[in-house]
Amino acid sequence: MNIDRFRTLAGRYLPGLLASVVVAIAARSLASQYQAPVMLFALLLGMAMNFLSAEGACKPGIELAARGVLRLGVALLGTRITLEQIAALGWHPVLLVVISVVVTIVLSMLVARAMGFNMLFGLLSGGATAICGASAALALAAALPAHxxxxxxxxxxxxxxxxxxxxxxxxxxxIVRAVGLDPIQAGVFLGGTIHDVAQVVGAGYSLSHEIGDTATVVKLIRIAMLLPVIVCAVMITRAQGGHESGQRPPLLPWFAVAFLGLAVLGSLGGITPALQKFGSGLSTWCLITAIGALGMKIQLKELTTVGIKPVVLMLGQTVFLAVLVLGLLWL
Structure with a gap:
């Protein structure tokens, strides 16, 4: 790439990318200070700066952050998972996670349709609830068709x-204390039900180190379920004729392939602990930057028109998942 081409691309995308990164840095700082979800701060700060996404110098870079940086962040999630971590827990927690994820997503899609929503909203919200919260929502949104x-x-x-x-x-x-779960059961319950990784870690280690370790590994198994769910989302996209570009996407998008490749590489010992920590941290920063950019693209007044039904749907999904996991633990 020659210098002139590089300058042209930098001039086109850098302002919006920098704006998105500034939002991410501010969100991370506020989340650390107030012990609140960083994704939520990124969204709110992004929406407060939504004027930047109008026609102007920042628009192309914001679009790139909301799509390209998002996909990079999803791909790097693969650095968090190894087969050794999954095997250490045995087959029961793995089976529990698979059942809970599949049942929650399928039921969410059916209930969403019954409530008058597009079934894709059920897939999006059900996937976010069942897999890994905001990260899953962003990953599925990247794979689903435009609507x-x-x-x-x-x-x-x-x-x-x-x-x-x-x-x-x-x-x-x-709830763990009230129902008298042992440390392994408690870790499986927390890791199998709480949406975001940070909250799983917070809840698990607040009880004990053993519970925290188990909860974290179970959460990683849920993250591993992201790949087959993305494949299903892409199959829906292909069946409906394509993506935003109007073309049929590949069955496995590049970020899903990278996700799988990094997970396998880590399982084979090809990723050192230092690289794993770096990849996981970079993934988090990419996702925060992307959600900030996504926030800039939306008008707050549009969110006020969603009504009560989506709230009821997501609350119902959360309660259902908790009850389902508890029931499976007691089987």
């Missing part, structure tokens, strides 16, 4: 799962 209200639905889902995950971090340890 009216997609970005608004994505933002609403991220807000909802972030808020519910924070509530779960406080309430679920109380």
């Amino acid at each position: 009216p209200g997609k970005e608004r639905a994505t933002l609403f889902t991220v807000i909802g799962v972030s808020a519910l995950s924070t509530v779960a971090m406080i309430v679920y340890p109380m």
